[in-house]
Amino acid sequence: MRLSRYFLPVLKETPAEAQIVSHRLMLRAGMIKQASAGIYSWLPLGYKVLRRIEQIVHEEQIRAGHIPMLMPTLQSADLWRESGRYEDYGEEMLRIKDRHGRDMLYGPTNEELITDIFRAHVSSYKDLPLTLYHIQWKFRDEIRPRFGVMRGREFLMKDGYNFDIDKEAALHAYNRHLVSYLRTYERMGLQAIPMRADSGPIGGDDTHEFLVLAETGESEVFYDSQITDLRFGEREVDYDSVEECRAVLQEFTSRYARTDETHDETVFHEQVPEERRRSARGIEVGQIFYFGTKYSDAMGAVVVNDKGERVPVHMGSHGIGVSRLLGAIIEANHDDKGIIWPEGVTPFHAGIVNLKQGDAAADAACEGLYKALVAKGLEPLYDDRSERAGAKFATMDLIGLPWRITVGPRGLEKGVVELTSRWTGQSEELSPEAAVDRLAQIYDGH
Numbered sequence: 001m002r003l004s005r006y007f008l009p010v011l012k013e014t015p016a017e018a019q020i021v022s023h024r025l026m027l028r029a030g031m032i033k034q035a036s037a038g039i040y041s042w043l044p045l046g047y048k049v050l051r052r053i054e055q056i057v058h059e060e061q062i063r064a065g066h067i068p069m070l071m072p073t074l075q076s077a078d079l080w081r082e083s084g085r086y087e088d089y090g091e092e093m094l095r096i097k098d099r100h101g102r103d104m105l106y107g108p109t110n111e112e113l114i115t116d117i118f119r120a121h122v123s124s125y126k127d128l129p130l131t132l133y134h135i136q137w138k139f140r141d142e143i144r145p146r147f148g149v150m151r152g153r154e155f156l157m158k159d160g161y162n163f164d165i166d167k168e169a170a171l172h173a174y175n176r177h178l179v180s181y182l183r184t185y186e187r188m189g190l191q192a193i194p195m196r197a198d199s200g201p202i203g204g205d206d207t208h209e210f211l212v213l214a215e216t217g218e219s220e221v222f223y224d225s226q227i228t229d230l231r232f233g234e235r236e237v238d239y240d241s242v243e244e245c246r247a248v249l250q251e252f253t254s255r256y257a258r259t260d261e262t263h264d265e266t267v268f269h270e271q272v273p274e275e276r277r278r279s280a281r282g283i284e285v286g287q288i289f290y291f292g293t294k295y296s297d298a299m300g301a302v303v304v305n306d307k308g309e310r311v312p313v314h315m316g317s318h319g320i321g322v323s324r325l326l327g328a329i330i331e332a333n334h335d336d337k338g339i340i341w342p343e344g345v346t347p348f349h350a351g352i353v354n355l356k357q358g359d360a361a362a363d364a365a366c367e368g369l370y371k372a373l374v375a376k377g378l379e380p381l382y383d384d385r386s387e388r389a390g391a392k393f394a395t396m397d398l399i400g401l402p403w404r405i406t407v408g409p410r411g412l413e414k415g416v417v418e419l420t421s422r423w424t425g426q427s428e429e430l431s432p433e434a435a436v437d438r439l440a441q442i443y444d445g446h
């Protein structure tokens with residue numbers, strides 16, 4: 001992409017309405033624009049990152065054996081009356097009447113809709129296990145939408161639903177989701193810690209939230225400091241293996257880590273030596289639930305088991321806050337100049353800054369670099385505007401591309417360009433070919 005032809009409406013001023021750094025930076029970098037309270041338009045740069053996050057979520061869900069589909073945003077109130085949640089959900093649910101006076105709602109979640117699909121089409125244990133998921137917009141009429149995409153009213157969620165023959169099989173699905181989520185967040189450059197939580201309006205006994213530690217997080221959390229040393233890393237997991245998934249769950253959840261809803265000071269003191277006790281704030285980027293037959297009982301989702309008996313199907317649901325993740329990633333990765341994208345989610349792989357637009361040699365070198373990067377499967381953002389170098393650097397720093405190639409007539413006389421890391425600020429002089437090879441190597445595997 002050439003910046004002169006892109007739509008990147010960066011703001012010079014810090015927007016007064018934004019209280020936290022990720023919200024400020026998303027507005028300043030021209031990623032989002034508020035449409036109304038808690039509802040945002042995704043401008044091209046923000047949309048690009050959103051799509052990259054979605055892509056990672058899809059890849060890891062499919063790797064875990066889960067099946068993608070798409071359900072609508074608008075749902076009929078009748079299904080929610082069946083489960084009993086139409087009244088229970090309260091004011092967070094946006095209720096709508098269609099022209100015939102029928103009660104509709106903008107889905108805050110999809111347990112009812114998926115259970116309705118299941119009961120219409122599945123009746124035998126032979127079709128289990130089954131996990132379906134989608135990535136779709138949700139609406140929750142939050143009383144205090146704030147912090148930009150972190151607590152929106154309209155927000156993008158990946159929500160998945162498992163159907164299993166019994167509790168044991170459903171708990172494997174729970175564990176499998178936990179493992180896939182650990183992989184997912186780490187690919188985005190985030191450490192998200194699973195913590196025992198409260199199930200709220202979704203229901204059920206077993207639930208873990210995934211929290212990214214950040215001062216601006218909305219949840220208060222209590223944990224054993226040892227938990228922050230755990231990394232999922234490069235390990236390969238066979239998602240079919242009950243033992244392997246359970247072992248990962250045990251490794252990541254055996255130490256004390258809870259949100260304030262389930263925190264118990266006495267247990268905390270018993271289990272964790274004083275020097276390892278921590279309390280902090282965290283951003284909830286996902287949550288997994290096992291709720292057994294809550295919805296299948298209420299809605300009659302029954303299958304025949306291998307003994308010929310009709311039994312309610314065991315279910316769980318599992319959510320990732322896709323749009324919230326942008327905020328969380330920025331909260332975890334920024335400095336006073338702007339965003340610093342992890343390589344896994346960056347909107348462009350590298351920026352090309354032409355220090356002297358209009359200089360024949362500099363222009364040609366930039367064009368050459370651009371083509372060479374594209375040929376390697378990378379997406380560069382070429383700042384080809386006739387701006388001062390300082391302004392070009394400031395834009396690149398603000399939008400946070402992890403790598404920048406700076407091209408100027410003086411370097412070109414020596415046959416070099418400069419490759420700069422946004423993380424360390426360190427630059428290296430390389431031939432243009434070597435810079436391209438280096439970037440191809442860095443992004444290999446992303």
Ligand code: P5A
Binds near residue numbers: 152155157158
């Ligand atoms: C699990 C999937 C559920 O709704 N039903 C389907 C279950 N869980 S949840 O915890 O309520 O939501 C899942 C994730 O969605 C994100 N989220 C939000 N993101 C932005 N703005 C909001 N207002 C908002 N509410 C929830 C969170 O990341 C949450 O973990």
